[in-house]
Amino acid sequence: GDQVEQSPSALSLHEGTGSALRCNFTTTMRAVQWFQQNSRGSLINLFYLASGTKENGRLKSTFNSKESYSTLHIRDAQLEDSGTYFCAAYYNVGDNSKLIWGLGTSLVVNP
């Protein structure tokens, strides 16, 4: 079954406001990455976390492996924040690791 549930699937924000995106996992994940895909299709690295919280400007991300979730908080949203946000998480398969992707959150920031 699905191992990454990303929500919401779509989000609309006014400039200056904020919100949170979330990924819930149904198996133990070892690390998580968050990406922003811009209008050209490029995937921009936002965060990589093995645990805890990281902050970068108006973005903050948390990964709680024990409770099986990760969040991405956006504050003071700007027009250039529009795009699709993906979480991707690593889990163990025997001696190997696998990366699984969320289905994405389509964010539109309006003036």
Place this chain on the structure above:
Amino acid sequence: AQTIHQWPVAEIKAVGSPLSLGCTIKGKSSPNLYWYWQATGGTLQQLFYSITVGQVESVVQLNLSASRPKDDQFILSTEKLLLSHSGFYLCAWSLTGGFERLFFGHGTKLSVL
């Protein structure tokens, strides 16, 4: 600093025609390399990965093949395109290891008509 370059930026091809997409990584020795495919509006699906020159593992069979002829080069190809091959193709690299961060190229948009 590492750079990853994909070519071409976009392609429009006919069904049944051949395809070759390329990816070059500079500034990193012996990276793990990956090909991903993304349908319009969809999520990313890993197609192939390679941990060393000459070795490529297939993750999903989509009538595509991949090769790693040099340490810094990864090629995705097929002899006969299908309509279902349309989409966005992304090359990525990571350090060797289990849970390493992925870095992506800018992608190639492929339209098969």
